[in-house]
Amino acid sequence: MNNELNPNNLKEGEDFYYTPEGYKCFTEKYHLKRGYCCKSGCRHCPYGFDKKTGTNKK
Template structure:
């Protein structure tokens, strides 16, 4: 049986009110879903091109801004 999601561990709400899943949630799931999730630890492997390349570039830009 699946465990219930825990706020701020498995997900959080962003400024627009959307539920955003954390990297931990994705790792527990075990695979990329192909939706382009912000915290995907699988480098968006199932996201079709050209969206995948754009998502990877955006992630790189965010990392450089830190």
């Protein structure tokens, strides 16, 4: 596992934040560090995945 992406090394405000509903939301910076699209339709997906169509827009 990439030590930088170890869940214990994530930084709130940089790698993720909590939504008003209490969910953890990963930032674009985190997704780019991870290096691939998980195809979950993430709010800040830098890879342009569209969950409705199942395709990448970018």
